Amino acid sequence: MSVTIYDIAREANVGIGTVSRVLNNSANVTSQTRERVITIARRLNYQPHAFAQALARKRSNTLSAIIPFFTNYFFIEVLQGVQETLTSLGYDLIIHGVNSQDQVEEYLQRSMRKGRVDGTLLFSLELPEIYAQEILERKTPLVLVDTFHPKFDSIRVDNTMGAKIATEHLLSLGHKSIGMINANLKSSPAKERLSSFRLTMSEHGISISDDLIMNSPDAKNDGFSRESGYHSMKEFLARGTALPTALFVSSDIQAIGVLAALRESGIRVPEDVSIVSFDDVELAKNFDLTTMSQPMFKMGVLAVKKMLERIENPNAPVTSVDFKPTLVIRASCGANKKYVFHQQ
Amino acid sequence: MSVTIYDIAREANVGIGTVSRVLNNSANVTSQTRERVITIARRLNYQPHAFAQALARKRSNTLSAIIPFFTNYFFIEVLQGVQETLTSLGYDLIIHGVNSQDQVEEYLQRSMRKGRVDGTLLFSLELPEIYAQEILERKTPLVLVDTFHPKFDSIRVDNTMGAKIATEHLLSLGHKSIGMINANLKSSPAKERLSSFRLTMSEHGISISDDLIMNSPDAKNDGFSRESGYHSMKEFLARGTALPTALFVSSDIQAIGVLAALRESGIRVPEDVSIVSFDDVELAKNFDLTTMSQPMFKMGVLAVKKMLERIENPNAPVTSVDFKPTLVIRASCGANKKYVFHQQ
DNA sequence: ATGTTCTATGGAAGGGCTTTCAAAAGTAGG
DNA sequence: CCTACTTTTGAAAGCCCTTCCATAGAACAT
Numbered sequence: 001m002s003v004t005i006y007d008i009a010r011e012a013n014v015g016i017g018t019v020s021r022v023l024n025n026s027a028n029v030t031s032q033t034r035e036r037v038i039t040i041a042r043r044l045n046y047q048p049h050a051f052a053q054a055l056a057r058k059r060s061n062t063l064s065a066i067i068p069f070f071t072n073y074f075f076i077e078v079l080q081g082v083q084e085t086l087t088s089l090g091y092d093l094i095i096h097g098v099n100s101q102d103q104v105e106e107y108l109q110r111s112m113r114k115g116r117v118d119g120t121l122l123f124s125l126e127l128p129e130i131y132a133q134e135i136l137e138r139k140t141p142l143v144l145v146d147t148f149h150p151k152f153d154s155i156r157v158d159n160t161m162g163a164k165i166a167t168e169h170l171l172s173l174g175h176k177s178i179g180m181i182n183a184n185l186k187s188s189p190a191k192e193r194l195s196s197f198r199l200t201m202s203e204h205g206i207s208i209s210d211d212l213i214m215n216s217p218d219a220k221n222d223g224f225s226r227e228s229g230y231h232s233m234k235e236f237l238a239r240g241t242a243l244p245t246a247l248f249v250s251s252d253i254q255a256i257g258v259l260a261a262l263r264e265s266g267i268r269v270p271e272d273v274s275i276v277s278f279d280d281v282e283l284a285k286n287f288d289l290t291t292m293s294q295p296m297f298k299m300g301v302l303a304v305k306k307m308l309e310r311i312e313n314p315n316a317p318v319t320s321v322d323f324k325p326t327l328v329i330r331a332s333c334g335a336n337k338k339y340v341f342h343q344q
Numbered sequence: 345m346s347v348t349i350y351d352i353a354r355e356a357n358v359g360i361g362t363v364s365r366v367l368n369n370s371a372n373v374t375s376q377t378r379e380r381v382i383t384i385a386r387r388l389n390y391q392p393h394a395f396a397q398a399l400a401r402k403r404s405n406t407l408s409a410i411i412p413f414f415t416n417y418f419f420i421e422v423l424q425g426v427q428e429t430l431t432s433l434g435y436d437l438i439i440h441g442v443n444s445q446d447q448v449e450e451y452l453q454r455s456m457r458k459g460r461v462d463g464t465l466l467f468s469l470e471l472p473e474i475y476a477q478e479i480l481e482r483k484t485p486l487v488l489v490d491t492f493h494p495k496f497d498s499i500r501v502d503n504t505m506g507a508k509i510a511t512e513h514l515l516s517l518g519h520k521s522i523g524m525i526n527a528n529l530k531s532s533p534a535k536e537r538l539s540s541f542r543l544t545m546s547e548h549g550i551s552i553s554d555d556l557i558m559n560s561p562d563a564k565n566d567g568f569s570r571e572s573g574y575h576s577m578k579e580f581l582a583r584g585t586a587l588p589t590a591l592f593v594s595s596d597i598q599a600i601g602v603l604a605a606l607r608e609s610g611i612r613v614p615e616d617v618s619i620v621s622f623d624d625v626e627l628a629k630n631f632d633l634t635t636m637s638q639p640m641f642k643m644g645v646l647a648v649k650k651m652l653e654r655i656e657n658p659n660a661p662v663t664s665v666d667f668k669p670t671l672v673i674r675a676s677c678g679a680n681k682k683y684v685f686h687q688q
Numbered sequence: 689a690t691g692t693t694c695t696a697t698g699g700a701a702g703g704g705c706t707t708t709c710a711a712a713a714g715t716a717g718g
Numbered sequence: 719c720c721t722a723c724t725t726t727t728g729a730a731a732g733c734c735c736t737t738c739c740a741t742a743g744a745a746c747a748t
Contacts, residue, residue, distance in 0.1 A: 002458050004734060015698035020736060028696055050460040051404065052734030054395040055703050062438070076420070083441045092460075094406070095439045097427045110436075114346055115704085116394040226630050260630070286570050286604070348704055359728035364706060372726055396704035399733050459734085695744075700737100707732085714725070 003044045011040045023048065060118055062092035063307060064111045066104060067123040068221070073253065073281045074296060075123060078145065081300020082121065089308070091118075101125060112140050119307045121145060127152070141310040145303045146189070153306050154320045155299055159189050162292040162325035163196035163248070166276045169290070169327055170246045171204055173335055175274065179212035179244040181232045181258055183223035183251060190215070190222065193250050193278065212244055216254075224250070229257025237265050246274040246333075252284040252291055255332070259287065270334030280328050290333035292325040299323060347388045355384045367392065404462050406436035407651060408455045410448060411467040412565070417597065417625045418640060419467060422489065425644020426465065433652070435462075445469060456484050463651045465489060471496070485654040489647045490533070497650050498664045499643055503533050506636040506669035507540035507592070510620045513634070513671055514590045515548055517679055519618065523556035523588035525576045525602055527567035527595060534559070534566065537594050537622065556588055560598075568594070573601025581609050590618040590677075596628040596635055599676070603631065614678030624672050634677035636669040643667060 005019040012019070014033055021029050022037040029037075054060040065082060067075050079095075086093050094117060096107040104125050111120040112135065119141035127142075127149045135142050136151060144154035170178050180197050183190040194213070201208050214232040216223025229249060237243075249255040255277035262269060269275055277284070280293035302321065309316065329335050349363040356363070358377060365373050366381040373381075398404040409426060411419050423439075430437050438461060440451040448469050455464040456479065463485035471486075471493045479486050480495060488498040514522050524541050527534040538557065545552050558576040560567025573593060581587075593599040599621035606613060613619055621628070624637035646665065653660065673679050 006734085009698090016735085017699065017737080018697060021697090024736080026737095030696065033696085047456065047458040049399075049458045049734050051395045051398045052459070052703095053736080055393075055399055055705090056734075056736040058703070058736095060395060080441065083439070087440070092438050092454075094436050095427070096431070097424065112391065114391040114393045115396070116436075226627075230630075257630075283570075286601075350704080353728090360705085361707080361729065362727060365727090368706080370707095374726070377726085393704050396733090397706080399703090399735090400705040400707080402706095402733070690748085692747075693745085695742105697742080698740095700739085702737090703735090705733085707730100709730085710728095712725100712727070714723100716721100716723080718719100718721085 002049075003046050004049070005046075007044060008037060008041050008046060011044070012037050054115065058115070060115060061090060062094060062117050063119050063121060063304070064094040064096060064107075064117045065121040065123065066096045066098055066107045066111065066125065067121075068098050068125065073283065074224075074251075074279055074294070077282065077296035078123065078300040078303075081297035081302075082304055083300075085301045085304040089304075091304075098125065104128070105131065108135075112138060118311050119143065121303055121307065122147065139314055141307060141314065143303055143307045143310065145299060148188075148320070151318060153310055153318055155303050155306065156320070156322050157189075157294045157299075157325050158322040159192035159325075160196040162278060162294075163193040164200045165325070165327050166248050166278065166292050167197050167200040168204075169329075169333065169335070170248065170274060170276055171200075171206075173246070173274065173333065175244075175246040176206060177212070177242075177244040178206075178208070178246045178248060179236070180214070181229060181236070181247055181249045181254060182213060182215045183228065183254065184216045184218055187222035187224070190224075190250055193248075197248055211239070211241060224253060226253050226257040226260075229254030230261050231257070233258040233261035237261065237267075243267070243273060245272075246276070249275060249277040252277045252279045252281045252287075252289055255289055255291070256283065256287055259332075269332055274334045275332040276327075277332075278325070284328075285330065288331035290330045290335065291328055293328045294325050295323055346393075347390050348393070349390075351388060352381060352385050352390060355388070356381050398459065402459070404459060405434060406438060406461050407463050407465060407648070408438040408440060408451075408461045409465040409467065410440045410442055410451045410455065410469065411465075412442050412469065417627065418568075418595075418623055418638070421626065421640035422467065422644040422647075425641035425646075426648055427644075429645045429648040433648075435648075442469065448472070449475065452479070456482060462655055463487065465647055465651065466491065483658055485651060485658065487647055487651045487654065489643060492532075492664070495662060497654055497662055499647050499650065500664070500666050501533075501638045501643075501669050502666040503536035503669075504540040505666075506622060506638075507537040508544045509669070509671050510592050510622065510636050511541050511544040512548075513673075513677065513679070514592065514618060514620055515544075515550075517590070517618065517677065519588075519590040520550060521556070521586075521588040522550075522552070522590045522592060523580070524558070525573060525580070525591055525593045525598060526557060526559045527572065527598065528560045528562055531566035531568070534568075534594055537592075541592055555583070555585060568597060570597050570601040570604075573598030574605050575601070577602040577605035581605065581611075587611070587617060590620070593619060593621040596621045596623045596625045596631075596633055599633055599635070600627065600631055603676075613676055618678045619676040620671075621676075622669070628672075629674065632675040634674045634679065635672055637672045638669050639667055 005016045008019045009016045019037055022034050083093055108131050122144050124146040142152050144152050146156055148154050182194050185191055214236055216228040216232055218228045249258055277289050277291045280291045284291050349360045352363045353360045363381055366378050452475050466488050468490040486496050488496050490500055492498050526538050529535055558580055560572040562572045593602055621633050621635045624635045628635050
């Protein structure tokens with residue numbers, strides 16, 4: 001039925017071992033037989049059976065990614081980095097889109113099904129301690145992206161530094177009264193960004209009252225959503241208290257919601273209030289958001305690299321790399337006069 | 345090292361066949377031995393080796409998707425339907441994100457690597473005829489989503505009907521002068537939507553001059569992008585000719601760009617110009633776009649169902665289902681007074 | 689020519705599972 | 719208690735590959 005190395009071997013009058021060696025570019029085959037085998041393989045349109053290979057090699061050349069990618073564009077961009085790198089290396093990627101923390105466990109189980117994948121990438125989700133143990137015992141390579149566990153390799157962005165840069169940018173523009181529209185504090189990026197914001201402000205001798213800070217109560221995507229930003233801003237406005245002259249928003253997608261809410265009240269950005277957000281998602285430039293850029297693509301690439309290193313060398317010491325976010329100045333902060341800030 | 349059915353067999357004093365039967369819930373095993381085997385399997389924390397299973401069963405329980413999902417949110421939503429269905433059925437999904445038509449071939453090759461996947465889903469991309477032949481010969485199940493080929497199952501949206509409904513909605517609101525901001529005509533949805541728009545207008549006795557129609561020259565994502573919409577609208581405005589009172593835009597994402605361009609010129613939506621677009625992407629409701637809703641999630645679900653049917657029954661006649669898009673009325677068309685149209 | 693070292697090659701083993709086949713055990717009928 | 723079935727079970731074969739091992743032959747040295 002489908003053509004195997006046995007078929008090729010027969011046609012070429014060689015043994016299957018030789019065929020295998022040719023196809024895998026192993027040494028010790030005369031160029032003559034090599035030619036012959038290759039020709040025949042091509043003629044028969046031979047395709048290796050991936051699973052048989054995986055079984056024999058004890059290596060599947062596929063990775064899995066557990067990722068809440070349907071709700072946040074951040075992940076999509078990271079995934080792009082992951083995917084392109086993997087593809088160039090001949091690896092496959094199995095994707096497990098997750099909607100909630102509970103599902104993580106189910107997928108973790110599945111990913112760990114023996115032999116299925118060479119390793120798994122876990123994005124932005126907490127690794128339950130029970131699983132941490134089990135994974136360590138099984139020695140399934142695991143790399144964490146945008147999340148942390150002391151026993152596993154991880155790649156993150158330095159939220160503390162990011163929030164500090166964002167805040168200081170606003171301060172450098174002369175703002176004294178700065179508020180923050182934050183996501184749900186359950187999420188650690190939200191937590192880190194808030195406390196760094198607070199710290200930076202106090203380092204500059206400014207104390208901030210709590211009512212300048214809006215933490216999202218949303219569970220969905222931990223408040224990293226347009227709705228969340230919109231509602232937080234609406235609520236802020238509804239209180240009727242004086243608006244700060246600048247806002248630090250914990251993500252671009254929220255900032256877009258914030259912009260909508262502000263516009264409904266006729267408040268202009270950046271004339272009336274300046275905004276700096278976080279992520280630098282594709283959409284951000286369409287909204288001329290000044291934002292902390294996370295090298296998402298690069299993070300994806302690095303995640304794959306780390307994973308492959310881990311696979312090569314299971315006992316290497318655990319590493320953790322923090323990417324430094326960089327400030328991308330567009331129009332929403334008011335610093336850059338040459339841009340016209342146009343939102344619809 | 346890792347536990348196999350041999351280990352279980354030894355512990356339970358049965359043959360490997362019996363273990364396999366128990367684990368696969370085959371008939372003809374006494375409940376006594378069944379119990380014993382299950383207990384031991386659980387105690388040893390047995391996990392089946394997916395590849396060995398796939399090899400023996402000649403079935404991998406994984407599908408692959410070739411999808412341009414990094415550029416258009418439409419796909420992400422379809423994928424969600426695919427993924428959830430697949431997961432509930434115990435299938436895995438390998439994703440191949442594609443940036444251009446050329447890559448399709450590479451991935452098609454890879455997907456077809458014998459045994460790797462039970463079938464592949466191709467999204468919105470043309471199936472090169474050479475591959476069509478080869479795939480048919482190999483009998484790799486292939487289901488097309490949002491694209492078409494007479495020899496394969498396909499799931500599409502009825503663009504003709506969609507454009508007709510959209511246009512007639514605008515007409516029913518009293519508009520006589522309607523323009524269209526279209527994507528790149530290379531893409532068949534763009535083509536279909538345009539010709540249906542034209543036809544519908546003429547059916548209603550209105551002839552439209554060509555300068556009311558803007559086709560995008562963009563190659564990137566075939567002009568289905570915010571930039572494309574923005575630039576088309578800008579260009580339209582730059583011509584200084586009279587604006588139509590309504591616009592049919594070929595996608596939500598373009599419409600968002602159109603809104604931005606209009607706003608820059610101080611043109612209000614829907615007061616000055618009404619807009620109906622296409623897709624009903626997640627973002628659309630945030631922009632209060634009246635749009636033709638495509639049941640993206642459902643399409644994903646159906647794609648999987650079709651695929652599984654095809655796998656079960658490779659020789660069933662080819663089917664093609666057209667989803668009927670439905671009109672979702674929000675504020676951008678001006679029909680629905682109760683909404684406040686708020687854009688930032 | 690003979691012995692020695694390499695290289696090229698064939699083929700068996702092994703990877704972990706499912707499934708088929710035949711034997712063993714159990715059940716029922718007489 | 720024996721025969722004729724039926725059910726349960728163990729084990730081998732097969733899925734397709736990689737890899738190891740042994741052998742045959744070539745190349746070289748003596």
